[in-house]
Amino acid sequence: MSDATIVLIVMTVGTFALKSAGPLVLGDRTLPLRVQQVVDLLPAALLAALTIASTVGDGRAVVLDARLVGLVVAGVALWRRLPFVVVVLLASAATALTRIIS
Amino acid sequence: MNELDDAARKRAIHRQSASIVASVAPFGIVFGAAAATAGLSLVQAMGFSLLVFGGSSQFAAVEILGDGGSIASAAIAGLLLNARSLAFGVIMAPALFGTWWQRAAMSQLMIDESTAVGTAQTERRWRRYGYLVAGVGVFVVWNLTTFVGHVAFAGAGDLITDLGLDAAGPAAFLALLWPRLSIAPQRRVAIAGAVIALALIPLAPPGVPILASMFGVAVAQIGARRRPGDDASVSDPGVSS
Numbered sequence: 293m294s295d296a297t298i299v300l301i302v303m304t305v306g307t308f309a310l311k312s313a314g315p316l317v318l319g320d321r322t323l324p325l326r327v328q329q330v331v332d333l334l335p336a337a338l339l340a341a342l343t344i345a346s347t348v349g350d351g352r353a354v355v356l357d358a359r360l361v362g363l364v365v366a367g368v369a370l371w372r373r374l375p376f377v378v379v380v381l382l383a384s385a386a387t388a389l390t391r392i393i394s
Numbered sequence: 395m396n397e398l399d400d401a402a403r404k405r406a407i408h409r410q411s412a413s414i415v416a417s418v419a420p421f422g423i424v425f426g427a428a429a430a431t432a433g434l435s436l437v438q439a440m441g442f443s444l445l446v447f448g449g450s451s452q453f454a455a456v457e458i459l460g461d462g463g464s465i466a467s468a469a470i471a472g473l474l475l476n477a478r479s480l481a482f483g484v485i486m487a488p489a490l491f492g493t494w495w496q497r498a499a500m501s502q503l504m505i506d507e508s509t510a511v512g513t514a515q516t517e518r519r520w521r522r523y524g525y526l527v528a529g530v531g532v533f534v535v536w537n538l539t540t541f542v543g544h545v546a547f548a549g550a551g552d553l554i555t556d557l558g559l560d561a562a563g564p565a566a567f568l569a570l571l572w573p574r575l576s577i578a579p580q581r582r583v584a585i586a587g588a589v590i591a592l593a594l595i596p597l598a599p600p601g602v603p604i605l606a607s608m609f610g611v612a613v614a615q616i617g618a619r620r621r622p623g624d625d626a627s628v629s630d631p632g633v634s635s
Contacts, residue, residue, distance in 0.1 A: 295465050296438045299455050302469040304445040307476045312501035314483020315490045331481045333611045336580045337587030338475055339450065339571040341607030344591045346457055347564040349603075354595050362561025363568060370572045377420035383565035387558030 358394070362387035403515075407524045410514065414507045415531035418449075422536045424562045425452055426543020431560070432460025436544050443540040447533060448505060450570050451475040457563060458601040467601025474608060482509040489521035503529025579614065586610030 347363045348354050362383035369379040422443070429439035434456060442452045455472035482504050489512060490500045503526065512525030547553070574580035587610030594603035 294438075295468075296432075296434050296456075296459055297441075298465050299459060299468045299472070300438060300441045300445065302465075303442075303451065303455060303472045303476075306469070306473045307446050307448055307451065307479065308502065310473070310476050310479040311483055311504035312498055313480055314485070314487040314504075315497040315501050316494060328481055330611055331477050333580065333583045333614070334474055334477055334608055335450070336571065336574045336583040337590075337607045337610035337614075338454065338471065338604060339567055339574070340584035340588040340610070341591035341604045342450075342454055342457060342471075343564055343567040343571060344588045345461070345595060345600075345604055346567060347561075348592070349461065349595050349600065351462060351600060352596055352598075354592070358558065359561045359564060362558060363564045366561070366565035366568050370569060376417055376566075376569050379569050380420060380424055380562045380565045383561045384558035387561035388556060389558075391555070391558070 358387045358390035361390045403520055404523070407511065407515070407520065407527055410511050410524070411528040411531050414511065414528055415535050418507065418532050418535050419539050421449060421566065422539025423543035423546075424566055425449070425456070426540040426545070427547035427559060428453060428460070428543075428563055429456050429540070430544045430548040432456045434459070434544075436541070436548065439540055439544045440537065443537045446472070446476075447502060447536070448472075448476045448479070449536070450567075453563065453566060454604065458604065461600040463601025464599060467599070467605055471601060471604050474605075478506075479504050482506075485509065486512055486521070486525060489518050489525065491518075491522070500526065500529075503533060505529065505532060507532045582614035583610050586613040 343363070347359050348356060365386040366379050366383040369382045374382070425443070426439055429442065429452075434442075442455070446452055446455075451472040454475055455468045458468040458471055483501065486504065486509060490497050492500070500522075508525045508529030511528035512521045515521045515524045547559070553559075571584060575584060587607035590610055590613070591603040591607045594606050598606070
């Protein structure tokens with residue numbers, strides 16, 4: 293079994309447990325406030341880390357390349373409130389263009 | 395409640411759901427392409443979209459796998475990103491009435507979009523209706539676009555860098571993070587997470603820096619304690635109830 297298949301199985305079971313715990317087990321009870329706050333904040337840390345790792349990470353090295361130009365362009369596009377598809381296309385185009393001219 | 399009111403309520407829910415469902419489509423294409431780039435087969439990519447069905451967690455797992463990260467770090471990072479489903483489930487539970495297998499089936503649709511549309515309604519049965527309409531809509535579109543993205547870009551490694559599509563992942567993560575950056579406690583956690591990840595990339599195997607970033611929540615709490623007035627909540631959509 294490939295690594296991806298094992299990850300798929302673990303995430304399928306784990307995610308379904310997370311999704312169904314409320315409707316199947318907890319009913320009307322609520323999570324403790326502290327737990328709720330941590331659950332609320334976790335995605336911010338993880339998404340920021342994923343942004344950084346996928347932009348400058350290359351295995352165990354930090355590599356500054358054309359992807360960084362794409363990320364900056366994406367940031368400007370988001371700041372201008374452009375839709376998701378435009379943000380991704382502009383970031384890709386900027387990265388491709390940087391590779392052509394460098 | 396007369397029929398006219400019901401029809402108007404349904405139309406409003408359909409409108410809300412349609413725009414959300416449409417916004418998911420490009421994201422699904424990017425996921426399909428990212429999965430192909432990371433070396434996942436079409437069956438594996440579709441497996442993620444059908445069975446896991448959680449956008450950012452799928453991206454995270456595929457990104458870590460593609461970068462040579464371990465099974466554990468890919469799965470744990472993916473599951474941590476889905477931890478908020480637990481909170482969504484608690485919020486939505488009263489509206490998702492039915493037999494246990496109906497509740498289990500509805501739980502599979504527990505994502506940001508379905509919870510947002512569901513909790514935007516005031517009555518229990520409309521919460522359930524909104525949740526189901528948005529959830530089913532996103533599920534169908536997400537899976538169709540995953541398929542298209544994978545088929546269009548499988549085996550096109552050079553094409554992906556030539557077209558700059560390796561910047562699509564970073565742009566997508568930043569877009570997901572963006573709404574949180576305008577909320578002070580969320581922004582502090584994001585900065586802490588980013589710094590931790592950057593510092594650990596040269597030191598730890600791929601995936602570990604992303605897992606370690608969750609300690610950014612604890613690091614940012616030290617700063618947050620001095621600002622008790624902040625509202626940390628973004629993913630609690632229950633405010634309109």
